[in-house]
Amino acid sequence: MTDERSAYDEKLESILRTAAQIFAEKGYHQASIRDIARATGVSLSGLYYYFNSKEELLFLIQDHAFGTLLDHLERLLDGVAEPHRRLRLLMENHLRYFVANTAEMKVLSHEAEALTGDFRRRVNAKKRRLTETAMQILQEIRPAGDLDARVATFAMFGMMNWLYNWHRAERDVPVDRIVDDMYRIFVEGYAPDNAAVPALARETSPGEERPSIW
Amino acid sequence: MTDERSAYDEKLESILRTAAQIFAEKGYHQASIRDIARATGVSLSGLYYYFNSKEELLFLIQDHAFGTLLDHLERLLDGVAEPHRRLRLLMENHLRYFVANTAEMKVLSHEAEALTGDFRRRVNAKKRRLTETAMQILQEIRPAGDLDARVATFAMFGMMNWLYNWHRAERDVPVDRIVDDMYRIFVEGYAPDNAAVPALARETSPGEERPSIW
Amino acid sequence: MTDERSAYDEKLESILRTAAQIFAEKGYHQASIRDIARATGVSLSGLYYYFNSKEELLFLIQDHAFGTLLDHLERLLDGVAEPHRRLRLLMENHLRYFVANTAEMKVLSHEAEALTGDFRRRVNAKKRRLTETAMQILQEIRPAGDLDARVATFAMFGMMNWLYNWHRAERDVPVDRIVDDMYRIFVEGYAPDNAAVPALARETSPGEERPSIW
Amino acid sequence: MTDERSAYDEKLESILRTAAQIFAEKGYHQASIRDIARATGVSLSGLYYYFNSKEELLFLIQDHAFGTLLDHLERLLDGVAEPHRRLRLLMENHLRYFVANTAEMKVLSHEAEALTGDFRRRVNAKKRRLTETAMQILQEIRPAGDLDARVATFAMFGMMNWLYNWHRAERDVPVDRIVDDMYRIFVEGYAPDNAAVPALARETSPGEERPSIW
DNA sequence: TATGAATGAGGCTTCATTCAT
DNA sequence: CATGAATGAAGCCTCATTCAT
Numbered sequence: 001m002t003d004e005r006s007a008y009d010e011k012l013e014s015i016l017r018t019a020a021q022i023f024a025e026k027g028y029h030q031a032s033i034r035d036i037a038r039a040t041g042v043s044l045s046g047l048y049y050y051f052n053s054k055e056e057l058l059f060l061i062q063d064h065a066f067g068t069l070l071d072h073l074e075r076l077l078d079g080v081a082e083p084h085r086r087l088r089l090l091m092e093n094h095l096r097y098f099v100a101n102t103a104e105m106k107v108l109s110h111e112a113e114a115l116t117g118d119f120r121r122r123v124n125a126k127k128r129r130l131t132e133t134a135m136q137i138l139q140e141i142r143p144a145g146d147l148d149a150r151v152a153t154f155a156m157f158g159m160m161n162w163l164y165n166w167h168r169a170e171r172d173v174p175v176d177r178i179v180d181d182m183y184r185i186f187v188e189g190y191a192p193d194n195a196a197v198p199a200l201a202r203e204t205s206p207g208e209e210r211p212s213i214w
Numbered sequence: 215m216t217d218e219r220s221a222y223d224e225k226l227e228s229i230l231r232t233a234a235q236i237f238a239e240k241g242y243h244q245a246s247i248r249d250i251a252r253a254t255g256v257s258l259s260g261l262y263y264y265f266n267s268k269e270e271l272l273f274l275i276q277d278h279a280f281g282t283l284l285d286h287l288e289r290l291l292d293g294v295a296e297p298h299r300r301l302r303l304l305m306e307n308h309l310r311y312f313v314a315n316t317a318e319m320k321v322l323s324h325e326a327e328a329l330t331g332d333f334r335r336r337v338n339a340k341k342r343r344l345t346e347t348a349m350q351i352l353q354e355i356r357p358a359g360d361l362d363a364r365v366a367t368f369a370m371f372g373m374m375n376w377l378y379n380w381h382r383a384e385r386d387v388p389v390d391r392i393v394d395d396m397y398r399i400f401v402e403g404y405a406p407d408n409a410a411v412p413a414l415a416r417e418t419s420p421g422e423e424r425p426s427i428w
Numbered sequence: 429m430t431d432e433r434s435a436y437d438e439k440l441e442s443i444l445r446t447a448a449q450i451f452a453e454k455g456y457h458q459a460s461i462r463d464i465a466r467a468t469g470v471s472l473s474g475l476y477y478y479f480n481s482k483e484e485l486l487f488l489i490q491d492h493a494f495g496t497l498l499d500h501l502e503r504l505l506d507g508v509a510e511p512h513r514r515l516r517l518l519m520e521n522h523l524r525y526f527v528a529n530t531a532e533m534k535v536l537s538h539e540a541e542a543l544t545g546d547f548r549r550r551v552n553a554k555k556r557r558l559t560e561t562a563m564q565i566l567q568e569i570r571p572a573g574d575l576d577a578r579v580a581t582f583a584m585f586g587m588m589n590w591l592y593n594w595h596r597a598e599r600d601v602p603v604d605r606i607v608d609d610m611y612r613i614f615v616e617g618y619a620p621d622n623a624a625v626p627a628l629a630r631e632t633s634p635g636e637e638r639p640s641i642w
Numbered sequence: 643m644t645d646e647r648s649a650y651d652e653k654l655e656s657i658l659r660t661a662a663q664i665f666a667e668k669g670y671h672q673a674s675i676r677d678i679a680r681a682t683g684v685s686l687s688g689l690y691y692y693f694n695s696k697e698e699l700l701f702l703i704q705d706h707a708f709g710t711l712l713d714h715l716e717r718l719l720d721g722v723a724e725p726h727r728r729l730r731l732l733m734e735n736h737l738r739y740f741v742a743n744t745a746e747m748k749v750l751s752h753e754a755e756a757l758t759g760d761f762r763r764r765v766n767a768k769k770r771r772l773t774e775t776a777m778q779i780l781q782e783i784r785p786a787g788d789l790d791a792r793v794a795t796f797a798m799f800g801m802m803n804w805l806y807n808w809h810r811a812e813r814d815v816p817v818d819r820i821v822d823d824m825y826r827i828f829v830e831g832y833a834p835d836n837a838a839v840p841a842l843a844r845e846t847s848p849g850e851e852r853p854s855i856w
Numbered sequence: 857t858a859t860g861a862a863t864g865a866g867g868c869t870t871c872a873t874t875c876a877t
Numbered sequence: 878c879a880t881g882a883a884t885g886a887a888g889c890c891t892c893a894t895t896c897a898t
Contacts, residue, residue: 008878027327029243033872045874046879054872110324112379113241148387151395154380155373162372165326166364173362181365189403222860246888259891260862268889436857455755457671461893473895474858482893538752540807541669576815578808579823586804587797593754594796601790609793617831650881674867687870688883696868862895870888877880 012050012060015040017103020061024103028058028111058111059119065104066126069097073133083140087187090134091160092179098163099175106164131157142191156186226264226274229254231317234275238317242272242325272325273333279318280340283311287347297354301401304348305374306393312377313389320378345371356405370400440478440488443468445531448489452531456486456539486539487547493532494554497525501561511568515615518562519588520607526591527603534592559585570619584614654692655706657682659745662703666745670700670753700753701761707746708768711739715775725782729829732776733802734821740805741817748806773799784833798828 018040022031033054037044051057076089098105115123135153159182172178232254236245247268251258265271290303312319329337349367373396386392446468450459461482465472479485504517526533543551563581587610600606660682664673675696679686693699718731740747757765777795801824814820 027243029241032870034870043880044872045881048873049878147395147399148391150380150386151392152399154376155396155399158373158376158379159369160372161379162368162376165372165375166368172364177362178365181361182369185361185366185369185400185403187403188406189399189401192402192406225861247890248888257863258889259864262890263861266890455671457669460891462891471859472893473860476894477857575823575827576819578814579820580827582804582808583801583824583827586802586807587800589807590796590800590804593800593803594792600792605790606793609789610797613789613794613797613831614827615831616834617827617829620830620834653882675869676867685884686868687885690869691882694869859896859898861897863892864894865892867891868889871886872884874884875880875882 015042015047015050016057016061016064019057020065020103020107023058023061023111024106028107028114055115055119058107058114059123061104062108062111062115062123063126065101065108066123066130069093070126070130072097073130077133083137084187086137087134087141088183090137091156091183091186094160095163095179095182096175098160099167099169099178102164102167102169109161109164138190141187147190152190156190159186227278229256229261229264230271230275230278233271234279234317234321237272237275237325238320242321242328269329269333272321272328273337275318276322276325276329276337277340279315279322280337280344283307284340284344286311287344291347297351298401300351301348301355302397304351305370305397305400308374309377309393309396310389312374313381313383313392316378316381316383323375323378352404355401361404366404370404373400441492443470443475443478444485444489444492447485448493448531448535451486451489451539452534456535456542483543483547486535486542487551489532490536490539490543490551491554493529493536494551494558497521498554498558500525501558505561511565512615514565515562515569516611518565519584519611519614522588523591523607523610524603526588527595527597527606530592530595530597537589537592566618569615575618580618584618587614654702657684657689657692658699658703658706661699662707662745662749665700665703665753666748670749670756697757697761700749700756701765703746704750704753704757704765705768707743707750708765708772711735712768712772714739715772719775725779726829728779729776729783730825732779733798733825733828736802737805737821737824738817740802741809741811741820744806744809744811751803751806780832783829789832794832798832801828 015036019031019036022035022039025031026035033047034044036057037047040047051060073090073093076093077086080086080089112123131153134156135149138152138156139149163178167178173181229250233245233250236249236253239245240249247261248258250271251261254261261271265274287304287307290307291300294300294303326337345367348370349363352366352370353363377392381392387395443464447459447464450463450467453459454463461475462472464485465475468475475485479488501518501521504521505514508514508517540551559581562584563577566580566584567577591606595606601609657678661673661678664677664681667673668677675689676686678699679689682689689699693702715732715735718735719728722728722731754765773795776798777791780794780798781791805820809820815823
């Protein structure tokens with residue numbers, strides 16, 4: 001395991017980052033490859049060395065972003081069994097990622113349908129993995145669910161994913177507070193009888209050693 | 215009070231409905247005016263008798279949809295003072311509207327940024343009105359909020375608005391159940407000490423005499 | 429000979445006048461029939477009662493304008509034999525008409541090529557009549573021309589017809605002065621040896637009893 | 643000083659030349675970009691590599707044409723003080739350019755109003771420069787003007803610019819003759835007392851080493 | 857006479873993509 | 878690795894005109 005990354009890789013990632021910002025600002029379909037050429041300083045045709053089509057570019061962004069999100073989550077959950085704590089970690093991971101990578105996450109949340117065919121399938125597979133992880137945790141917390149599982153799960157994700165529509169860093173409370181509030185709202189609403197887990201000790205805080213985008 | 219609506223009005227609304235479906239399916243930018251011409255049976259240029267630009271068409275859909283949503287809400291809340299009940303009505307109205315008008319609501323939620331200039335401002339004005347109504351209710355429920363107001367409000371809307379990303383009528387539980395579950399999750403999470411209001415008697419159920427889109 | 433003109437005729441002429449203004453402002457091809465409908469207050473389809481096509485409308489304007497110009501000229505020249513005086517009358521008539529009917533004359537001068545087929549031929553016939561009248565006068569003034577006849581004739585018309593490109597009523601000297609100056613420049617340049625005819629007595633001044641457009 | 647011009651520049655100029663011809667034939671607004679694509683052999687979209695809009699194409703033509711005209715004039719006038727001779731040079735330059743570049747000059751004369759905004763302003767600035775040069779010369783010739791300066795100046799330009807409406811190379815007298823005649827008509831009409839300058843020796847004749855369009 | 861509603865043709869422009877260098 | 882030049886497809890919109898009423 002080396003720190004070496006080829007110049008190619010570095011440039012690719014820089015392109016992905018810039019492209020994510022542009023897709024976030026103007027929307028995938030409104031953004032033209034020309035916009036990305038301008039923003040990256042690479043020539044129009046030069047870009048095609050790094051991806052084969054605009055759609056693949058979108059896929060690379062989404063796949064990279066989601067991959068990082070999932071990787072990190074799985075590392076966080078590793079060895080943690082208590083479901084409340086697992087839920088808290090999931091939400092914390094999710095929200096922190098959102099706030100730290102606004103552009104990527106907006107693209108991920110908003111441009112889901114822009115992908116087709118295999119690209120779509122591959123991103124969806126990752127989404128399903130996350131969804132199932134969440135659903136399992138919820139079921140452990142409240143095995144005899146008188147709340148519908150899908151409703152509860154997507155209520156939680158909706159709460160979090162909607163962030164990109166309203167959150168503004170300079171105006172809103174800090175992430176930690178958002179995590180606390182949303183966790184509390186959701187967990188007490190979902191399982192009011194159980195005691196909520198207090199805020200985690202921060203040593204596990206992601207975002208420290210974050211690789212590339214994260 | 216007559217049932218008379220001009221042929222023009224009727225045709226316009228039928229076009230709006232069809233267009234909303236197409237925008238919902240393909241996305242605003244991917245949908246071409248030709249698609250709408252085909253689906254409505256009106257010629258390409260014939261459509262421009264009813265709106266001046268594709269963007270105005272989107273505006274008409276959003277404005278109409280949101281207008282109906284708000285109108286209905288205000289009629290429902292009229293005379294109701296108890297904040298839990300007001301919240302319940304708001305959520306019920308919102309979710310029912312979503313499920314009954316999937317296309318319009320997806321367009322409303324997903325294509326917010328496709329509008330520019332004055333069109334954008336006018337729709338945003340309505341959004342702000344809804345948001346403020348919600349925020350006031352939440353503040354009445356929990357005046358000494360140790361939860362951030364914006365976070366709580368948008369957590370609620372996120373829970374509900376995300377619906378269009380996962381809900382499938384043929385697969386999911388009925389709306390009433392979604393309303394019950396989401397209301398419970400949110401209200402007990404937001405104000406766990408207060409007793410939640412039981413499901414409303416259905417006489418007030420919207421969707422019965424629903425005007426036009428609603 | 430009655431003063432009676434049908435309501436139809438009056439409306440037609442009012443449409444022609446308005447249309448001439450619009451064609452003058454925006455140019456024939458840039459002006460849309462819709463523009464004319466708006467300006468006249470007549471509905472789009474209503475206009476077609478007065479003409480069969482946009483091109484015919486242009487023809488009617490040009491033909492009417494040129495007809496009036498020619499009629500008046502022929503009445504003025506009638507009984508006048510002295511060629512300098514005839515020239516002076518021609519120029520006076522031409523320039524006064526231009527200044528009094530800016531819109532029509534701009535359309536006449538600028539939109540010559542917009543007409544095709546028979547419309548074009550009919551207007552051109554009138555133009556040729558005017559040109560030949562002028563040429564004859566010039567030849568009488570200087571029978572042994574060492575100046576090319578076409579060059580001289582069109583130099584004179586160019587001088588005058590160019591007016592619409594620079595003349596601004598509120599800024600320039602009055603028409604009478606323009607007539608004097610142009611006549612002097614041309615006549616002394618064209619036939620320096622002959623004495624120029626002094627300004628005409630004004631009894632013949634056109635523009636007094638001017639019919640319709642004139 | 644090399645003869646090297648980039649392939650890009652050469653192609654651009656060839657496109658401008660072809661486009662000028664088409665604009666001259668059909669009129670700016672009647673000519674479609676497709677017409678130009680067909681005539682140049684470049685694909686429709688390929689043209690947009692060389693200009694950003696149809697209007698910019700028109701601007702490029704007018705600006706290039708007028709620029710060349712002015713450049714040449716200023717080079718001709720350089721070092722010549724005697725006003726009659728200066729006038730003669732101006733007219734000679736103008737008329738020769740017209741006859742040698744019929745298409746460009748028709749577009750310049752006829753499509754002045756098709757340009758808007760900054761494009762219009764920039765071409766107008768050049769026009770004003772030419773007009774002022776002319777006006778100054780005229781004032782030197784006849785300082786105590788009992789002829790209005792604007793009328794005289796535009797009478798002269800009208801005489802010349804109208805050319806495109808009637809001149810046909812195969813039918814009319816040669817340019818030199820046109821220059822002689824128009825100069826005589828104008829100068830003797832404008833300042834009859836002064837002796838006219840005889841035709842210039844032809845060594846200065848422009849059109850010999852004419853750059854690009856000229 | 858007059859109009860509301862509708863349409864086919866065509867115009868300008870943008871875009872993702874390619875290919876020779 | 879990178880780019881300048883080019884293209885086919887497609888998109889939005891406008892226009893003159895028509896026709897039933």
